[in-house]
Amino acid sequence: MHIPDAMISPATCAAAGAAMAPAWWYSARRLRLDLDTRRAPFLAMASAFCFVLQMFNVPVIGGTTAHPVGSVMVAILLGPWAAIMAASVALLVQALFFGDGGVLAWGANSFTMAFAMPLMGYAAYRAIAAGRCSTRRRAVAAFVAGYLGANLAALLTATVLGIQPAVSHDAAGRALYFPFDLRVTVPALMIPHLAVVGLVEGAITAFALRFAQAGGLVGDEGSTDAGSRVNLKPGWVALALLVALAPLGLLATGEAWGEWDKATLSKMAGYTPRLYSTAEEHGWKGFNLLPDYNSERGAGAYIASALLGGAVAVLLGLAITASLRRRRTPAGRDGPTRPGGNGPCTGKLPDWLLVDQGEDDPPMVERRRGADFVERSLTGISGAGADSLRLEEWSRLPGPIQALDPRSKVIGLGLLLVGCACAASWASIAAMAVLVLALSLLSGAPPLRIWARAGVGTAMFSAAGILPAAFSLDQHAEPLLVLVSDPYLSITAHGLSYVALATTRVLLCLVSVSVVVSCTRWQLLLRGLGALGAPRSLTVVLEMTYRYTAVILATLHEMLIARRSRTPGATPPGKGRQYLGAVAAVLIWKSLKLTDDIHSAMVSRGWRGEFVTGDRLLLAPADWAWLAGIGGATAASMLLGART
Amino acid sequence: MTAPNEPAFSLDGVSYAYAQGPAALSRVSFEIGRGETVMLLGANGAGKSTLLRLMDVLMAPTAGHIRAFGREVSPDLLRDTALSRWFRSRVGFVFQDADAQLFSPTVEEELMFGPLHLGLAADEARRRAHELAASFDIERLLDRAPFRLSGGEKRRVALACTLAVNPGVILMDEPTTGLDPKSESWLIDMMHQLAAAGKTIVAATHSLHLAAEVGDRAIVLGSGIGLVADGPARAVLTDLDLLERANLIHTHTHAHDDDSHAHPHTHAGVHTHGEDGS
Numbered sequence: 001m002h003i004p005d006a007m008i009s010p011a012t013c014a015a016a017g018a019a020m021a022p023a024w025w026y027s028a029r030r031l032r033l034d035l036d037t038r039r040a041p042f043l044a045m046a047s048a049f050c051f052v053l054q055m056f057n058v059p060v061i062g063g064t065t066a067h068p069v070g071s072v073m074v075a076i077l078l079g080p081w082a083a084i085m086a087a088s089v090a091l092l093v094q095a096l097f098f099g100d101g102g103v104l105a106w107g108a109n110s111f112t113m114a115f116a117m118p119l120m121g122y123a124a125y126r127a128i129a130a131g132r133c134s135t136r137r138r139a140v141a142a143f144v145a146g147y148l149g150a151n152l153a154a155l156l157t158a159t160v161l162g163i164q165p166a167v168s169h170d171a172a173g174r175a176l177y178f179p180f181d182l183r184v185t186v187p188a189l190m191i192p193h194l195a196v197v198g199l200v201e202g203a204i205t206a207f208a209l210r211f212a213q214a215g216g217l218v219g220d221e222g223s224t225d226a227g228s229r230v231n232l233k234p235g236w237v238a239l240a241l242l243v244a245l246a247p248l249g250l251l252a253t254g255e256a257w258g259e260w261d262k263a264t265l266s267k268m269a270g271y272t273p274r275l276y277s278t279a280e281e282h283g284w285k286g287f288n289l290l291p292d293y294n295s296e297r298g299a300g301a302y303i304a305s306a307l308l309g310g311a312v313a314v315l316l317g318l319a320i321t322a323s324l325r326r327r328r329t330p331a332g333r334d335g336p337t338r339p340g341g342n343g344p345c346t347g348k349l350p351d352w353l354l355v356d357q358g359e360d361d362p363p364m365v366e367r368r369r370g371a372d373f374v375e376r377s378l379t380g381i382s383g384a385g386a387d388s389l390r391l392e393e394w395s396r397l398p399g400p401i402q403a404l405d406p407r408s409k410v411i412g413l414g415l416l417l418v419g420c421a422c423a424a425s426w427a428s429i430a431a432m433a434v435l436v437l438a439l440s441l442l443s444g445a446p447p448l449r450i451w452a453r454a455g456v457g458t459a460m461f462s463a464a465g466i467l468p469a470a471f472s473l474d475q476h477a478e479p480l481l482v483l484v485s486d487p488y489l490s491i492t493a494h495g496l497s498y499v500a501l502a503t504t505r506v507l508l509c510l511v512s513v514s515v516v517v518s519c520t521r522w523q524l525l526l527r528g529l530g531a532l533g534a535p536r537s538l539t540v541v542l543e544m545t546y547r548y549t550a551v552i553l554a555t556l557h558e559m560l561i562a563r564r565s566r567t568p569g570a571t572p573p574g575k576g577r578q579y580l581g582a583v584a585a586v587l588i589w590k591s592l593k594l595t596d597d598i599h600s601a602m603v604s605r606g607w608r609g610e611f612v613t614g615d616r617l618l619l620a621p622a623d624w625a626w627l628a629g630i631g632g633a634t635a636a637s638m639l640l641g642a643r644t
Numbered sequence: 645m646t647a648p649n650e651p652a653f654s655l656d657g658v659s660y661a662y663a664q665g666p667a668a669l670s671r672v673s674f675e676i677g678r679g680e681t682v683m684l685l686g687a688n689g690a691g692k693s694t695l696l697r698l699m700d701v702l703m704a705p706t707a708g709h710i711r712a713f714g715r716e717v718s719p720d721l722l723r724d725t726a727l728s729r730w731f732r733s734r735v736g737f738v739f740q741d742a743d744a745q746l747f748s749p750t751v752e753e754e755l756m757f758g759p760l761h762l763g764l765a766a767d768e769a770r771r772r773a774h775e776l777a778a779s780f781d782i783e784r785l786l787d788r789a790p791f792r793l794s795g796g797e798k799r800r801v802a803l804a805c806t807l808a809v810n811p812g813v814i815l816m817d818e819p820t821t822g823l824d825p826k827s828e829s830w831l832i833d834m835m836h837q838l839a840a841a842g843k844t845i846v847a848a849t850h851s852l853h854l855a856a857e858v859g860d861r862a863i864v865l866g867s868g869i870g871l872v873a874d875g876p877a878r879a880v881l882t883d884l885d886l887l888e889r890a891n892l893i894h895t896h897t898h899a900h901d902d903d904s905h906a907h908p909h910t911h912a913g914v915h916t917h918g919e920d921g922s
Contacts (some may be wrong), residue, residue, distance in 0.1 A: 114657075186724075213649070398786070521749075521750075522749060523749035523750065523753070543749060544747060546749070550789075550791055550792075551743060551791060554791075594743070594744055597739065597741055597745075598744045600697065600702045600737075600739070600744075601737075601739050601747065602747065602757075603732075604702060604732065604739075605732065605734070605757055605761060605762075605805070605806070605809070606728075606729065606732040606733065606758055606762040607759035607761050608725065608728065608758075608761070
């Protein structure tokens with residue numbers, strides 16, 4: 001659901017940022033008022049947790065991946081204002097360190113996932129679980145809240161992307177930014193969210209609420225049966241109902257998926273949605289559970305896919321429940337261990353343990369086991385964590401960019417991104433590319449690594465979003481190469497040039513962020529943001545989020561290693577998902593525990609809700625030169641872009 | 645402000661129970677004099693960490709009163725800024741989990757956190773941070789992120805940042821867990837130095853070795869039953885019967901050449917083979 005930079009027009013970014021500004025301002029104000037001393041670290045932990053959750057990509061029908069967001073969970077646990085802040089922070093950290101979602105597009109991403117989503121979810125939760133009610137009812141309310149919130153966010157993301165062809169196009173009516181309109185984006189985003197992601201989001205929200213209540217971290221006020229075993233039956237009934245209803249929702253979203261009028265769509269921008277999926281099938285090999293979902297079979301396939309998605313979600317839910325149950329049986333709750341557990345260790349070892357296994361020759365290597373989905377995603381996540389830590393090392397190298405004042409770096413990065421995003425012609429793209437290349441060489445960080453990292457991100461975004469625009473079904477468009485004549489499929493020159501331009505633009509934005517961020521110590525970057533007027537509560541939470549994220553990722557990494565050491569063979573089917581559920585449960589538990597500990601450590605050293613630092617910032621001539629250089633390039637890029 | 649003859653801490657009938665759990669501490673009463681080095685002993689789950697958290701006023705006891713330097717303290721009373729500043733600058737807490745304690749982006753900021761939040765000027769806070777770093781041999785780490793340090797380095801930083809406000813009382817939760825022998829002896833030296841400087845030290849530990857090395861006095865807690873013993877460290881640590889009752893020692897098999905002995909083992913330094921050996 002993350003929109004990268006240069007995928008939507010700078011005007012849209014500005015509008016979304018402007019729309020978010022009052023929300024950020026107000027929530028920062030509200031948080032300062034009721035940031036009871038326990039909440040700041042909790043908020044940062046919530047944010048770090050959202051961040052990690054968003055890295056768990058759920059495979060969805062059709063070759064794309066989607067992910068839970070977690071902002072509804074924060075809204076329920078800490079209130080809607082905290083959720084706006086925590087989720088926005090998570091999105092910013094992702095944009096800065098992982099190239100996931102854009103920096104200019106931060107406003108737009110925040111609007112969908114950090115504003116609309118938690119508010120919707122919170123309203124739904126309050127409506128269902130008003131006043132005194134049972135824990136069970138709260139869990140159901142949380143589930144529904146998560147489901148609705150995720151779907152609203154998906155709808156808004158689809159809208160932001162889908163209006164791009166209409167709001168920014170060239171004289172010939174061709175899209176400058178995202179190429180597909182609402183008729184493509186709405187079903188493409190809504191189907192996975194209605195069928196799978198919404199359910200996962202709901203499940204996570206409900207389970208997080210239970211965890212927080214069990215850990216005593218949120219008040220259980222008004223609960224009529226606090227502490228008793230939860231009956232999950234109504235939850236499963238609601239889930240089954242949602243699965244059953246999902247296809248209806250799909251049918252209602254429009255002129256049944258896959259049956260658009262080709263001519264109308266071709267007229268729109270020269271691309272048609274069927275090509276989108278064709279390219280997806282041939283080019284982008286994702287988790288394609290139902291490859292024929294876009295066939296003429298229409299609705300039937302959707303119902304099947306919704307059922308399949310629902311089944312995946314149910315399995316995940318069951319796995320989490322199972323892991324919870326195991327945790328609870330041996331020692332009860334958080335309290336001390338039962339008396340007698342510390343007695344002298346006089347037990348005799350079982351006989352088999354006293355006999356050696358015997359000496360076998362080690363077997364020859366025959367077939368090496370491939371990593372399964374769980375292992376791949378966990379390795380990816382913990383690897384990404386290690387990667388972001390490497391960035392921090394680069395920030396300590398001596399270099400001209402490292403030496404700049406953080407304020408000028410923040411402004412410079414903003415200008416640089418605007419310059420790249422505005423580049424609408426090859427001339428302006430070339431100018432910006434030279435500048436970005438020069439910066440990456442100056443940075444002292446290994447330039448190849450920076451470009452390679454950004455390249456992977458670009459490929460991810462453009463494969464799903466931009467690449468299909470190179471193909472055309474329209475026989476009237478001038479073909480560069482006819483791939484198939486019946487049904488007609490060709491590559492057009494305009495399509496190719498658009499794909500190349502848009503992809504380069506995304507790449508340049510990602511490299512710019514990577515260069516500036518990797519050459520700046522995180523806390524200095526935050527200080528720069530603070531000096532430029534970012535609210536204190538934002539920078540404080542950002543600061544701690546970064547740290548907590550590292551701790552959570554380290555935990556995840558350890559869990560992965562521990563798992564590997566105990567799984568010599570291939571994972572039996574179903575075990576992978578069970579393990580993923582257990583991982584999620586342990587992460588939630590550890591997060592909550594750590595939050596509490598860190599809060600105590602801060603209070604113990606005199607923190608009373610306000611942060612004090614002792615630093616001075618200074619603008620040197622080099623900073624002015626940097627700002628002038630980037631400002632000039634950006635202005636040139638905008639002028640060159642406008643002329644062509 | 646405080647009468648010099650008041651004890652550093654006095655606990656009167658302090659109990660604590662976690663929500664929906666059995667009592668973690670029941671009716672614990674004792675006094676800790678200024679400059680004493682007290683070892684808090686007890687098996688896992690005996691309530692040592694809970695007791696330290698109560699003494700640092702991070703939680704409120706379910707019953708009983710805690711006084712620090714003669715003043716009653718509780719989370720509610722510490723909502724007063726002046727009292728909170730007074731208490732927090734006199735009592736420091738070294739947490740068991742260094743990852744939880746070290747939350748700042750760099751070691752330098754970590755060291756400056758306490759002084760800045762208790763009202764010292766930035767320059768003075770920085771001076772203290774650098775001096776402490778020099779004496780703790782962590783100067784080269786000042787620029788690093790605390791969560792990326794090794795376990796031993798984290799412990800040093802955690803102790804240094806607690807000392808940065810120059811507290812009169814230092815509460816330590818399991819200070820030696822996870823330390824290698826060299827770091828452990830460094831810590832023991834440091835505790836001796838602090839004690840010699842007149843600091844009051846209260847350390848919760850499983851390590852009878854540490855207790856024997858630095859403790860003047862030992863308080864033994866039993867799971868769910870509160871205070872089991874309180875007395876001079878030497879006397880408590882040689883009372884094998886008491887230690888076995890508190891689950892602190894166990895009969896333990898030792899190999900000596902071809903022979904093996906089983907005897908209650910204290911890990912508190914010297915042990916003899918002979919009359920206990922079988």
